Each structure stands twice: as C-alpha cells, then as structure tokens.
Amino acid sequence: MEVVQMQRGLVDYTKTLFMECFLDAQFLQLQQLQDESNPDFVFEVVSLFFDDSEKLLNDLSMALDQPSVDFKKVDAHVHQLKGSSSSIGAQRVKDACVTFRNFCEEQNIEATLRCLQQVKHEYYLVKNKLETLLRLEQQIVAAGGSIPMIEMGFLKTINMKGKHDSGVVYTVETYGVFCDSTSIRSL
Amino acid sequence: MKFSCGRGAMSITSSSAAWKPTDVVADQFPAGLRVLVVDDDPTCLMILEKMLRTCLYEVTKCNRAETALSILRENKNGFDIVISDVHMPDMDGFKLLEHIGLEMDLPVIMMSADDGKHVVMKGVTHGACDYLIKPVRIEALKNIWQHVVRKRKNEWKDFEQSGSVEEGDRQPKQSEDADYSSSANEGNWRGSKKRKDDEEETDERDDTSTLKKPRVVWSVELHQQFVAAVNQLGIDKAVPKKILELMNVPGLTRENVASHLQKYRLYLRRLSGVSQHQSNLNPPFISPQDSTFGPLSSLNGLDLQALAATGQLPTQSFARLQAAGLGRPTAKSSIPMTLVDQRNIFSFENPKLRFGEGQQQQQHMNNKQQINLLNGIPTNMEPRQLASLQHGGQSIGNMNMQVASHGAQNNQNNSLLMQMGQPQSRGQILGDTTVSHSPRRPSSMGQPILSNGMAANVASRNGIPETIGATSYNPVSQATSTLNFPMNHASELPGNSFPLGSTPGISSFSSKGTFQEDVSSEIKGSGGFMPSYVKFNDLSQHKPQNWELQNVGMTFNFPQHSSSLQSNLMQSVLVQQGSSGQMNGHNRSSAVVSRAMFSAGDIKEHGNAQNVNQHLNNLVDNIIRVKSEGVFDTSPGNLFPVHFGQEDLMGALLKQQDSIAPTENEFDFDGYSKDNIPV
Numbered sequence: 001m002e003v004v005q006m007q008r009g010l011v012d013y014t015k016t017l018f019m020e021c022f023l024d025a026q027f028l029q030l031q032q033l034q035d036e037s038n039p040d041f042v043f044e045v046v047s048l049f050f051d052d053s054e055k056l057l058n059d060l061s062m063a064l065d066q067p068s069v070d071f072k073k074v075d076a077h078v079h080q081l082k083g084s085s086s087s088i089g090a091q092r093v094k095d096a097c098v099t100f101r102n103f104c105e106e107q108n109i110e111a112t113l114r115c116l117q118q119v120k121h122e123y124y125l126v127k128n129k130l131e132t133l134l135r136l137e138q139q140i141v142a143a144g145g146s147i148p149m150i151e152m153g154f155l156k157t158i159n160m161k162g163k164h165d166s167g168v169v170y171t172v173e174t175y176g177v178f179c180d181s182t183s184i185r186s187l
Numbered sequence: 188m189k190f191s192c193g194r195g196a197m198s199i200t201s202s203s204a205a206w207k208p209t210d211v212v213a214d215q216f217p218a219g220l221r222v223l224v225v226d227d228d229p230t231c232l233m234i235l236e237k238m239l240r241t242c243l244y245e246v247t248k249c250n251r252a253e254t255a256l257s258i259l260r261e262n263k264n265g266f267d268i269v270i271s272d273v274h275m276p277d278m279d280g281f282k283l284l285e286h287i288g289l290e291m292d293l294p295v296i297m298m299s300a301d302d303g304k305h306v307v308m309k310g311v312t313h314g315a316c317d318y319l320i321k322p323v324r325i326e327a328l329k330n331i332w333q334h335v336v337r338k339r340k341n342e343w344k345d346f347e348q349s350g351s352v353e354e355g356d357r358q359p360k361q362s363e364d365a366d367y368s369s370s371a372n373e374g375n376w377r378g379s380k381k382r383k384d385d386e387e388e389t390d391e392r393d394d395t396s397t398l399k400k401p402r403v404v405w406s407v408e409l410h411q412q413f414v415a416a417v418n419q420l421g422i423d424k425a426v427p428k429k430i431l432e433l434m435n436v437p438g439l440t441r442e443n444v445a446s447h448l449q450k451y452r453l454y455l456r457r458l459s460g461v462s463q464h465q466s467n468l469n470p471p472f473i474s475p476q477d478s479t480f481g482p483l484s485s486l487n488g489l490d491l492q493a494l495a496a497t498g499q500l501p502t503q504s505f506a507r508l509q510a511a512g513l514g515r516p517t518a519k520s521s522i523p524m525t526l527v528d529q530r531n532i533f534s535f536e537n538p539k540l541r542f543g544e545g546q547q548q549q550q551h552m553n554n555k556q557q558i559n560l561l562n563g564i565p566t567n568m569e570p571r572q573l574a575s576l577q578h579g580g581q582s583i584g585n586m587n588m589q590v591a592s593h594g595a596q597n598n599q600n601n602s603l604l605m606q607m608g609q610p611q612s613r614g615q616i617l618g619d620t621t622v623s624h625s626p627r628r629p630s631s632m633g634q635p636i637l638s639n640g641m642a643a644n645v646a647s648r649n650g651i652p653e654t655i656g657a658t659s660y661n662p663v664s665q666a667t668s669t670l671n672f673p674m675n676h677a678s679e680l681p682g683n684s685f686p687l688g689s690t691p692g693i694s695s696f697s698s699k700g701t702f703q704e705d706v707s708s709e710i711k712g713s714g715g716f717m718p719s720y721v722k723f724n725d726l727s728q729h730k731p732q733n734w735e736l737q738n739v740g741m742t743f744n745f746p747q748h749s750s751s752l753q754s755n756l757m758q759s760v761l762v763q764q765g766s767s768g769q770m771n772g773h774n775r776s777s778a779v780v781s782r783a784m785f786s787a788g789d790i791k792e793h794g795n796a797q798n799v800n801q802h803l804n805n806l807v808d809n810i811i812r813v814k815s816e817g818v819f820d821t822s823p824g825n826l827f828p829v830h831f832g833q834e835d836l837m838g839a840l841l842k843q844q845d846s847i848a849p850t851e852n853e854f855d856f857d858g859y860s861k862d863n864i865p866v
Contacts, residue, residue: 026322033237033325041237049230079274083300084230086322 003145010136011148017133018150022126027089031149042137046130049088053123056081060116064109074112075104081119090130092122217332218243221265225255225283226272226298231321235270238325252278259291266293267335270319273299273306281313288314294334298323405447409436413447422455 017023034041056077063074082097100115137147222244226232232248239246247266249255252275259266269287273280284295297310298319310318316334319327405413416433417425427445434444 026324029238029322029324030234033234033241038237045230045233045237048233052228052230076274076276079300080228083272083274083321084228086300087228087231087234089322 003140003143006136006140006143007145007148010133010140011150013136014133014150017129021091021095022129023089024091025089026086028150030089031147034147039141043134046088046134049084049090050127052084053081053093056084057116057120057123060119064113064116069107069109069112071104071107071112075101078104078119085123090123090126093119093126096122217335220244220332220335221267222246222270222331223255223258223266223268224248224270225252225275225280226250227275227277228272231272231323235323235328238323238328241325242329244328251275252280252283255283256286256290259287259293263291266291268294268296268331270296270298270331273297273301273310281309284310284313284315294338296331296334409434409439410447412436413444413451417448417451422452 014023030042030045060074060077060081063070063077078097078100082094082101085091085093085097096115096119100112100119103111103115140147222239224232224235224239224246225248226235227250229250232250236246236248247258249258252271255269255271259269271280271283275283280297280299284297287293287295294316295314296317296319297315298321299306300321302320307318316338317331412434413430416430419433420426420429425448427441427448430448431439431441431444
C-alpha cells in the first residue's frame, strides 16, 4: 500500500538522519510529545527553531562584521543557538556551536568567522532535512496514514554520545505508545 | 512518557490554589503542580511547556525574567516551582533565582546548555534546588515535584526542630512524610535547605538539631546584666567567660553568653553602621532588584558573617530579600545584622505567643498544613536567623527566614519568610509589628520590637506575602496570641533582650516594663536588639509604610506549629510585616486577620508600647475574630496573610492607628526613621 511505503520511506529517511548525526535522540523526544491533541507540535517547534536560528545567525554575522568584535555578545548568541539546536535535536548544529564557543573564548576572529560559516552550513543542511522529513510526514497523514516512530532497538544501536540513558527510556515509552503498527515493527 | 490520564487531568488539579501536603492525593499528585518556566529561547520554551503539560503539570511560561517576577509577585501562592534558564538577556538567571528565593522562597530549578562545573556550582551556591542541562528531557521534568515536597518537608522539619515538638504537629508531618517521603528526600532535606545560605543552614541546623534543650530566655533583666558586664569589661575585651563570671547567673552557660554576645555585637555594628535609618536601611536593603544583586553578594558575605555569628541569618536570603523587596541598594551588611536581631526578637515572640495560646495553637497546628502550602516559604528560618536579621537590614529578610526556620516555630517560619522579603528598612517596621503582635502581653514593648523586625522583613519582602501569609494564617488564630506573644511570654521566649538593655531604645523599653520582658522573651538569640525597638519607633512614623506592621500581624498568624509557636509568631509577624508592607493591607483574606495584628503592631510602634499592647490586644481579638470568620476559609494560599492585599493590611493598620493615638516614640531609634523607608 502506498501509505505503508511512504511510512517505510519516512522511517528509512529518519534513520539516516540519525545515523549521520543530523538529528539525535532529543528529536525523538519531540516526536513523542506530539499527540492527537497537538498533532502539529513537531512542525510548530521546528518552525520556531528556524525563525529563531535565522535571527541568531543574522545577529552573529553582524556582530562578527563589526570593526571591533564584541565576543561576549557573540558568545551569548552562540550559546543561545546551542541551546535551541540541542533542544530540537539538531546535533551537528549544536556541535558546531560548541566549537564556535571555544574560539570565541580565544577571541580569534578568523577562527570564529570560519565557525560561523560552519554553523550556517550545518544549519541549512539540517533545515533542509527537517523540511523534507516534515513534508513526508504530511504526505502520509494526508494519505490517511499515521506517522511511524523509530523503534527503540534502532536507537540503542546508535551511539548517541552519552544519551544512552535516554535511549533506554525511549524503549520503555516508545514501545508502549508508538509501536502499534505491524509494518513499523517489522522495520 | 505519556500519562495514561488525558490532558484533561491537568485541569483537575490545577483548580486548587495550592496543594497541601495533606490534600495531595497519592494518585493525583504530582499532577497539577504549578510550574512557571522562564526562558528567552522560544524553541526551548515551547518544548518545555509541552513536556510539562505532558507531565500533567500546570504550566505558565514567560520569556523574560522581569515578567516572571511580576507574575510571581502578583500571584504569590500561585506557583509551586520555577524553572529558569541561566542566560537571559534582561536579567541573569541567578539574579532571578535570588529574587525568587528572597521574595517567594519557591524552589527554583536552573537550566542551561552550559554544563560547566562553575556554572553548576553557581547554581548550587545561589540556592537552586536543581540544575538541568539542556536539552532537557521529559524524564528530568517528571521528577521536579520532589523539590516541592522536599522543601515542604524541610519546613516541617524545621518546625519540629525548633524545639517545640507538639503532638499535633508531628502527626500531620508524619503522615505527610509517609505520603511523600522518598529515599531521596529523606537523606536530603539538608540538601534542600541549601536554598538558604549554606552557612546559615549549617549553623541553624546544628543548633536546632543538636540543641534540643530549652533555650535561654534573655529577659530584660538578664540582658541588662549582660550589657552591664560587657560595658564593664569593655566591648573589645568582653569575652564570654568573663561576662559569664561577671553576670554570675546560675544556670547560664558560656555558650549561651557567647551566642548572645555575637548577636549583641551584630546589633551594635548595625547601630553604628546605621546613622540614618534611611541611608542605612535603604541602601543596604532596598535597591532595584537588578542592582541589588551586586551588593547582595557582598552583603551576603557580610551577612553571612553576621549570621554566622548569630548562626542564623541566611545572609543571602536576607540580602536578596531586602534588595528585592525594598528595591534599595542592598549591599550593606550592617543592616542585615540588625535585621537579624530583630528577627530573633520576633522569632522569640512568636513561639512564645503560641504556647500561650494553647488552643490557638491547636488551630495553628491545623493550619500548619495549610501553611505548608505556602509555597516555598522558607520555614527553615531558625529563630537565630531572626536574631541575625535584627542585625542587619538585610537580616530583615533573613529574619523572616529565621523566624520561619525556627523549627519550633513553623508558623513563624513562614512569616519569617515573608519578612525576609522585606528589606531591612522594613526591619524597623518589623520591630513594630512584633510589638503589635504581642497584644496579649501587657508589655507592649516587646511587641514593638518584634514588629520592627517584622516590619523590616515585611518591607523588604513585598513579594513574599503569599507564601508567608499562608503560613501565617494558621497562626492567626494563634496570632492573636502571638501578638501578645512577644509581650506575654517574656519568660518563655528565649529571646535575647539585647535591645532592651543595650541600646537607648531599649532603655526606653525598659521603662515600659512589660515590653522589655516581652522583648527579651521574644528575642531568642538575637537578644532583643535595640534595633528592633528603634525600628519600632520608626515604624510608627511610617504609618503609610505599615506594610511592615501589617505583615507582622500576618506573620503571627502564621505560627502554627505548636512548639515553635513562639518563634512562629515572630516569624509570622515578621513575615507578614514584610508582606504587608507590600501589600498595604490589601489582601483581605486571612491577611486581614494578620493585618489587624499589624495594626496593633503599628500602633504600638507609635510609641506607647503599653498602649499598643492594649490596642494590639484589641486588634488581636479582632483579628482572631476576623480570621476565624474568613481566614481559614480561604484556600491555603489565602491563609497566608502575605497574600493579603497590602491595602487591606494598611487599612487595618491605619484603622488601628487611628484608634490608637500614636504615642511619642519612646524608643530612641537611632537610625531608622520609618519615614524614610520606602515602602
């Protein structure tokens, strides 16, 4: 059935995102927060993240463009971006922010400019991925299907960089709530 | 993650104004926990809100610290716990933490993407009850209710520890413990006390926990002997051993003298540091919230020392409270000291009163539970803290805390909390309030002192009222007794009557006779610092600023705990003082009762302690009546007079004041002019 295929495609796509570290377990948390009473939660949060990040990136560009760079301000912006990207689960963006902050501490202008480019790059990548993901989900829902969740076993196999505990938790929760579709289980 | 009950479940519990430990049903709790989340990052905010909702908590979100503070202030008892981000553009998260701790004494959880050790340490030292690293998982949020329970549990424990262990108190506590205790909690109440200054905590805890013996009541005469001995030796050369020898009082130990001396020294330091009550009080305690934090730290240091000396005040709390409440520059350690003293006085008074009331106490006991609801009222305040409060303006806030913490004085603690909020300047008022509190006691003097302390506390803590009020309410019924308490229980109150003897103000009190007694009894350890007396005078001047008085009354209401009634009274008075200051008698609910108490206190301030006493008595009666009528009906949140509109308090006070012609200030208040204290 087409819906099933779409679901399978979605799951595969999501898995690759995890494996390539575009997304991490935190994104799963977001997905789990979505329910019938709030069916567009992920979409809303991700949109919010996009708006906020773009603003931050603009501020960062401006701040680093000054003749005399205020590194404190730059660091504050990067910290903010780090926080929101980690809350979304955009792992690579977060990692890029961490590097960025280190160079901010050193007050190294060239390095920070490079970091900014790196962060921007990662951001646009993950933005692209997330938009694709959301689009796939919308298609499934439009076709009458339900959005499948990534099974726990899969998550556990991925090295989540210290989020092992959350992986365990996911197991408990996800199984109870989400794994109700046989097609998904077979994945 | 998903709770079995649907989203609708949230509304069920959210309707209750505050959850009482006893009310919380095992199967419902922690659903309905009222959480305020503050974060400038909209993404995180939205995620957190959703997660908390999923946990069936009642969530309010805001993206600015200032907004959060005003929400909290408007709705004193409206929240159980606060979650705040560390890095925010308008206000540092730690500053917000301090404010909340001082004003509302709610458990605060900090969170940040920053997991550096120093930042986490900062959270701990500033009193955060937990620190979450972003990204926050829902599992971490599921258990935040433990902090609320722990805090309440500790408050109860403090009451117990204060020495007055009453059956009634014990039982509800035990039952509560049975419901909510967890292994984490059990071993941890000490840790949860971290909210209050660590130093203070340690000191107090040791005192209360290790010393279950009856406290020495520093009666006026005893204090005078002490002062005489100190003067004879010279303040610099006065060592406890020699003082003890000179005093030649059987049964008095060197330790008693030592602690009393500490408080006395703080008191003196405060006096010398406070040339003008305004200048002293205001700057140190009250500063715009934002600005105060800077000095707070310094103050805290100072306060800590003072407190450490007295072993009571959580300097930080005081400083913050003061800063927060008064909006004056906090930083002055000198003031905190005095406040502390006053607080002690209060604390003493409160517990005393309570006992006297007996029956009332029973009521309080019942109320206790309600009091617990007082969200985050730092019941940990030890009586000593109160004393320390007297010392410093800041201490006022502390005093509240102290009062609250007097274990025995559970009630008081709450009140103390309120008081904490009040900046030291309030402390003066507190003194007054205390006076008012002891309407029962013939010696009005005692009361004024308390009120001073309380007022001070009250003033500083505008934000506190809510929490305090709740607690104070219970004492309301008792409060009346409490009011009298300071006065009445001269013998009972361990209070140090420092103020009585040493300072000129005190002497004036002594002339009052009754008052002195009260004072001494009230002032547990702080030894009745004069400041409180002085404050009293000032308070009278500050009629409009009766907030302090008002609060005082309120705080007294609070002392519900049996044993700690006395201290509670003080605390409650103090607390109320603080809160009333802010409220200005607006809160009608239980606050009214407390307010009435304040009024009495106010009146007393005006100078004629004795007259005041009478008035207070009347007031107390009225209050009690009022209280019985409406106070207890109010939801737990309302119990605490703190919530009361300040207008109500003010009204009550003013009414009282009108009835009681303010007598000339008998106390020579050397530094505190009430007028100057910005309400």
